[in-house]
Amino acid sequence: MFCRSIGYQTVLRAAEDLIQKASFRLPEGVEKALRSADSGGDGPGRDSLEMIQRNMDVSAREKVPLCQDTGLAFFYIRLGGSVVIEGGSLEGALNEAAASQYASLFLRKSVVKSPLRRINTGTNTPVIIHYEIVEGDELEINFMAKGGGSENKSRMSMLNTDAGEEGVLQFVLDTVTEAGPDPCPPLFLGIGMGGSFDHAPWLAKKALFRPVRQRHPDPLMAALEEKITSHVNTLSGVGIQGFGRGVTVLDTFIETAPCHIASFPLAVNINCHSARYAQVVL
Amino acid sequence: MISIHLPADKEKLLTFPAGTPLALTGTVFTARDLAHRRLAQMIRKKQELPFELKDSLIFYAGPAPAPPGQICGAIGPTTSRRMDPYTPLLLEHGMLGALGKGRRGSETREAFIRFQRVYLVTAGGAAALLSRHVRKIAPIAFEDLGPEAVYKVELFEFPCFVGLDIQGNDIYNMREESS
Numbered sequence: 333m334f335c336r337s338i339g340y341q342t343v344l345r346a347a348e349d350l351i352q353k354a355s356f357r358l359p360e361g362v363e364k365a366l367r368s369a370d371s372g373g374d375g376p377g378r379d380s381l382e383m384i385q386r387n388m389d390v391s392a393r394e395k396v397p398l399c400q401d402t403g404l405a406f407f408y409i410r411l412g413g414s415v416v417i418e419g420g421s422l423e424g425a426l427n428e429a430a431a432s433q434y435a436s437l438f439l440r441k442s443v444v445k446s447p448l449r450r451i452n453t454g455t456n457t458p459v460i461i462h463y464e465i466v467e468g469d470e471l472e473i474n475f476m477a478k479g480g481g482s483e484n485k486s487r488m489s490m491l492n493t494d495a496g497e498e499g500v501l502q503f504v505l506d507t508v509t510e511a512g513p514d515p516c517p518p519l520f521l522g523i524g525m526g527g528s529f530d531h532a533p534w535l536a537k538k539a540l541f542r543p544v545r546q547r548h549p550d551p552l553m554a555a556l557e558e559k560i561t562s563h564v565n566t567l568s569g570v571g572i573q574g575f576g577r578g579v580t581v582l583d584t585f586i587e588t589a590p591c592h593i594a595s596f597p598l599a600v601n602i603n604c605h606s607a608r609y610a611q612v613v614l
Numbered sequence: 615m616i617s618i619h620l621p622a623d624k625e626k627l628l629t630f631p632a633g634t635p636l637a638l639t640g641t642v643f644t645a646r647d648l649a650h651r652r653l654a655q656m657i658r659k660k661q662e663l664p665f666e667l668k669d670s671l672i673f674y675a676g677p678a679p680a681p682p683g684q685i686c687g688a689i690g691p692t693t694s695r696r697m698d699p700y701t702p703l704l705l706e707h708g709m710l711g712a713l714g715k716g717r718r719g720s721e722t723r724e725a726f727i728r729f730q731r732v733y734l735v736t737a738g739g740a741a742a743l744l745s746r747h748v749r750k751i752a753p754i755a756f757e758d759l760g761p762e763a764v765y766k767v768e769l770f771e772f773p774c775f776v777g778l779d780i781q782g783n784d785i786y787n788m789r790e791e792s793s
């Protein structure tokens with residue numbers, strides 16, 4: 333059988349580059365959305381939006397991280413079935429990349445060893461890795477630096493099977509309203525619909541890697557994405573930084589999966605305006 | 615934007631309504647989750663605190679390290695509500711106010727009003743920009759906590775807003791109140 337081997341060092345360098353890329357510059361679509369966001373007129377919301385816009389310039393120019401919360405390091409890996417990593421493990425390379433870059437780029441180390449003991453690991457590792465084994469001979473690495481503020485406000489629910497679009501809209505609206513200022517709006521929403529109790533939240537996280545304004549290929553889902561964004565913007569009253577005016581949600585992304593006849597799993601992963609992610613294909 | 619210099623303007627700071635934009639100059643101390651837990655333990659055990667809490671402003675922040683040649687790494691507010699269980703105790707011991715982001719619980723709001731102290735807020739996710747408003751920063755206690763240590767920070771025209779004023783008006787409820 334044909335195998336393609338990729339060296340440990342190649343993976344390590346690629347992962348290091350992604351962390352660097354994501355830390356000081358937002359993805360193009362995110363930056364555009366923030367530059368053209370509705371400020372809602374005079375007041376703290378508009379002042380904050382201006383701060384967020386100027387922050388992007390300072391970060392890129394002076395190589396100071398976009399946010400002091402440089403996140404948990406998430407990797408979403410799509411590994412071609414015929415790829416072998418030579419000279420070490422994929423997991424090892426990703427952890428080594430995070431440990432070295434969080435030190436050398438002066439990113440914050442935000443990981444504690446256990447929720448109860450709360451001792452900082454000092455390296456921002458271990459990283460969190462999600463794998464998908466796909467056909468082919470490529471290795472796709474997606475990195476996301478995900479802040480605690482927005483992760484803390486994410487929610488999941490097992491809805492009734494007849495919840496329908498209405499039920500989805502209501503749960504998302506409630507989640508964003510309850511979160512209020514805490515996840516640093518304006519926000520991006522990742523919605524995981526279907527699967528199971530454990531799978532839906534992962535779909536929600538995965539949805540957040542999709543480029544801004546790129547709609548779901550299924551027209552029903554694409555329309556629902558637009559509906560959720562405008563529903564929350566019209567009704568939540570949260571606004572920029574929770575100050576009540578201007579845009580609350582910049583974009584919504586849905587990922588779906590089949591589910592049990594008795595279930596309607598729904599998860600909302602909130603991402604803040606500082607939506608830091610990057611991708612490479614080896 | 616109103617310029618405030620601490621400690622000189624500490625009385626004046628109490629006079630502005632919620633929503634007022636401020637440019638804050640002066641010394642503050644960072645403390646977030648674990649530092650609050652330790653400070654509260656020390657107060658309860660009647661131990662001496664690592665800094666003078668009376669008339670000090672606490673900044674809910676855990677900065678990133680400073681890159682070489684720069685004064686301060688990324689610094690910005692964390693969600694204040696997690697500090698709520700400790701805030702009334704710190705107010706009782708003379709804290710001048712706090713700087714963070716997000717709503718406070720009702721007991722905490724009442725404590726701010728009762729002690730006639732202010733809660734300031736600033737934008738989350740603007741930490742590169744905010745780092746340019748720091749003139750000096752150094753850890754002074756709990757260094758084993760890494761980013762959760764207490765840092766003494768000298769702010770310079772640091773942009774923020776009055777979040778809760780001493781009448782109990784809340785920047786996060788202003789839209790509801792005005793409409």
Ligand code: SF4
Pocket residue numbers: 399400401402478479480481482514515516604605606691692738739740
């Ligand atoms: S929610 Fe995002 S922008 Fe806000 S503090 Fe956390 S990482 Fe930074």
